[in-house]
Amino acid sequence: MIEISNLTFGYSKKKLLFKNLSLKLQMGRIYGLLGKNGAGKSTLLKNLAGLVFPLEGYCQLKGYRAADRLPGFLQELFFIPEEVYLPGSTAIQFAKSTGHFYPKFDEAYYFQMLAEFDVPQSSILNNLSFGQQKKVMIAFGLATNTNLLIMDEPTNGLDIPSKAKFRKIIAAALTEERCIIISTHQIRDLDSLIDSLLVIHEQEMVLNKxxxxxxxxxxxxxxxxxxxxxxxxxxxxxxxxxxxxxxxxxxxxxxxxxxxxxxxxxxxxxxxxxxx
Incomplete structure (x- = not known):
């Protein structure tokens, strides 16, 4: 289970994005996170991933607090940001250099997902288009087999056929031991994928159903x-x-x-x- 408890966060103490925000997320679900521009969706995801630190409260996964960024926590979480930056290496080299940080990384599944997305394994990653780089990160994130997979606007940059493949692949990747959180403005892209909805509004999580x-x-x-x-x-x-x-x-x-x-x-x- 993922727990957020009394989370208070702001990039300055004078302007808070969240105040005493609490919720619990269950494994085996795909959550859609919605909110207006500036509501703090991306910031909430960064708190969950331990990339920013709350003024009060905490985010917790499997007993690990996100802000501590302990190895056991980092091995069970993969975060795909809206903007991706990949190295000047091939998809094969990227798997060799990065996959070993994740104990459950499945290299064969990674290559299978790249094939599904029509991304050549030998391509230099930072030479790929933005959409192709997004596909690489989605394929790698799925192959880590972490308990928590967080995606911020994952369909941005994907063409219509790729969005259809994305929905199919994500639905198939969900297990009882995994929780997937997707933040998006493109609600129609994920209409048939999301099974639970989170809505953040005016510093509060007003819906978690x-x-x-x-x-x-x-x-x-x-x-x-x-x-x-x-x-x-x-x-x-x-x-x-x-x-x-x-x-x-x-x-x-x-x-x-x-x-x-x-x-x-x-x-x-x-x-x-x-x-x-």
Missing amino acids: SLEEIAERIHFSSSAPMDKELIIYEEANKIGLNTMSINDKEALSKVDMELLFNAIINDHKSVTNTLK
């Missing part, structure tokens, strides 16, 4: 319900309305994550109160 839990409480539709009092949020589209309403029936609808996010930004209490 599985899509199944959300669908049980909220009905998503392209038409308004007969009972207007059930409506939580509505948004005009080209042909009518997209609506969120209290689910008073047993039928489950597909969660519209973009609509849900917009509803939370508009009035997060009405959404979170429904989901309690």
Whole structure:
């Protein structure tokens, strides 16, 4: 389990990004982390990875505190930032020089993922396009087999076929011993991949629910319900309305994550109160 406890962080004490933020994340899940620009998504991921240090509180993985950056912690976490910088070596050389830091690194799986992404093993990494470099990092991160895999905007730079491959590969890589966190603005890219949703807003984690839990409480539709009092949020589209309403029936609808996010930004209490 990954735990964040009373996390308070700011790049200056006068302007905090988080204050007393707490949550627990479970293994065997793919979390989507959403938030407005500047809400602190990337910074939260860096706290989890031990790359920045909280003013108060802590992040913990398997009993290790992230800020201590002990070897046992670093071996169980891999972080793929939004901007990647790879060395002037081949993918094969990169595996030889870096893979040994991860006890469960699977070199054969790494090369298999490179082949899936159409990245030649002999290419000089820093000569590759940004999208190809992203694919190398995703392939390597998956091959480390760490308990926690963190990805910040992983689909940026990927073309449409590569995004489809990414979704397929990530879904297949999830195990009961692994937790995957993906921060993104491209909600539609990950619509069929994410099974749990995190939303950070106004220094708080206002949502931490599985899509199944959300669908049980909220009905998503392209038409308004007969009972207007059930409506939580509505948004005009080209042909009518997209609506969120209290689910008073047993039928489950597909969660519209973009609509849900917009509803939370508009009035997060009405959404979170429904989901309690």
